Amino acid sequence: MNILGISCHYHDAAATLIRDGGIVAAAEEERFTRRKHDPAFPENAVAFCLKQGGLDIGEVDALAFYEKPLIKFERLLTQHVQHFPRSFMVFQRAMPSWLTEKLRVRKLFKKKLGYRGDVFFLEHHLSHAAGAFYPSPFDEAAVLTVDGVGEWTTAAMGMGRGTQLELHKEIRFPHSIGLLYSTVTAYLGFSVNNSEYKVMGLSAYGDKNPVSNPYYTKLKQVIDLKPDGSFQLDMSYFDYEFAERMPSKKLCDHLGGSPRKPEDPVTSRHENIAAAVQIITEEAVIAMLRQLHRTTQCPNVVLSGGVALNSVGNGKILSQTDFQNVWIQPNAGDGGSSMGTALYVHHALFNNPRQIASPNHTLHHPYLGPSFSSDEVESFLRGQNIVHHRFPSREKLLDETANLIQSGKVVGWFQGRMEWGPRSLGARSILANPCDPNMRDILNLKVKHREIFRPFAPSVCVEDAPKYFECDDPVPLPTDFMLMVYPVRPEWREKLPAVTHVDGSGRLQTVRRETNALYYDLIKTFGGLSGVPMLVNTSFNIRGEPIVCTPEQAYRCMMGTGIDCLVMEDFIIHRGENMKDTWDSESVAKD
Amino acid sequence: MARQSLLGDIWGFLRVRKVWWLLPTIIVLLLMGVLAVASQVPYLAPFIYALF
């Protein structure tokens, strides 16, 4: 049975194809259209999924959509009605796309895909929950979903057992931890729905002590958080129900002034506000998880929703709750719901058993996107007259790459199938030496063009992680997806300057040989040279652009930045040996 | 098989969700839909998705 799952229309449109419960392909639309967080109908992602599965649309047995559009419409209209006439301008902007596209999802599938079969609609948070539970390695798990908002729900708790999954409790709009975080993101001058991770990075510079951080007390007045993790926001501090701004004037006054403009410098006040919202988010999520454990008594928990991408908070789950095992959907935002909705239809609605032991039923790795064979890469390189070097021997390729990294070069790494989710995890990555004290500045200035306060992540082989990081034992599976932040062991902090954040933490990615042998072996080969089997791993993109997908995009990214060389399948391409492309990354770098 | 038309969906939605007070808005919007946006409206990237 072939099921296509689709999420779109708000942000991070994506498609997933499953066959008999096994995950065949999954990708976000942004990777094809090159528009970051592209919300548009994922025609390209669907085309890729079908091609990967060797199917045409007529062979798809069911299509699953990640939301109930009419219930979301009800919520939006209710907002307009409740806030009449203040919501007039937003009504003008929002309604046309509802009438043309968002209410006509079935018609859209027919028109854009030629699909004429059944379309199943799941609630937004059920799709999130399914995306966390069904691909997890657990037969039974408690489920927590937390995001901005779906139809009405902003957070939900439930339980998955075998093929069945139910949500039991929820928090409803306008009360939302995700929207609280986004509001502070907007207040701090970063883009909503895109730059929440910058606030998380910035929070490490602020005062993490709730007693001495004055903004913690101020933000606590905005939220009524109960011991069971439920909460309500004081909506007088927020305008997002009816206007195209998130904080209200009252919140701005409360936090001591108007919102920061993007071009303004970041001050210690901003750092403390970021720290305060991070602490409150962690408190809320941990309280929800404790309540979830009290009610389910299950040792396993799975998480999804945008807030589950908060890796700083995730690193505290096992130490601060009674759960023994955790799994998080690597694409925990809305994109991952395309996977959840398809799997729910397969297991819960058609009652097909789960096969946890089967490799493509449990999501052991995120490599679900397009790949390009060595022949395709060579054809591209030859077609563009690009000077390249072929390394048919795997060992020689690894030796050469490790040598380049050891000598201080910044290396673009393009191998195998593209990652699913927002993180580069060793398929479309920029790699560098974590021990080089200048590497953070080199990467920031030459390649990433990003804020100096944001940390870089390390990749380390899973068995080596406890040597360098104070992580849970055994190392939790979500670290494979770079979703947990742990303290770097004090004795290694100075030796790993490129990947140790200002508070001594690191957002590590653990690598297993069974899921990415080439990358694992590269880390080990580099370790043989440097004495530290670890690499800086940052996403292969220019700031403001999605992660690269094709060889052409990878090459253009290298030529437009300070990346020194590109290791693409069997080939190494040196920037210095090729004509400087006219493409200028500085001109396109944006938020 | 559930109803497949938009009008059928909306009728079912009002009946199941019992949000009858939305009826005036929905009727007027449907009329607008016929009159106004028969052609494609450029896709607006939602800045604040809670409102879109």
Place this chain on the structure above:
Amino acid sequence: MLNSVVPEPVEGPVRNILHRIDKGLRIVLKPFQIVSNFILFTVAYFLGVGLSSIFYRLGNKSKTIPPDSYWLDVPPAPKDRDSWLRPF
């Protein structure tokens, strides 16, 4: 490379001409469309949303007792498969 996996629509000459006419008309009529849409949605807002807000305020009295917990019960998921075919 990969972007080419999306098949181009098959277009005959007549369809092609009609498509170009449609495209041209859209460009010419765009300013009129923006103005007319603004007017129509203004009417929709003040008539439709305005009326709905009166009914809403009549029918929904605010409840202000703070509970011990803000968790709300989620209604059980429907058992029959057909109900999942509804977009609501």
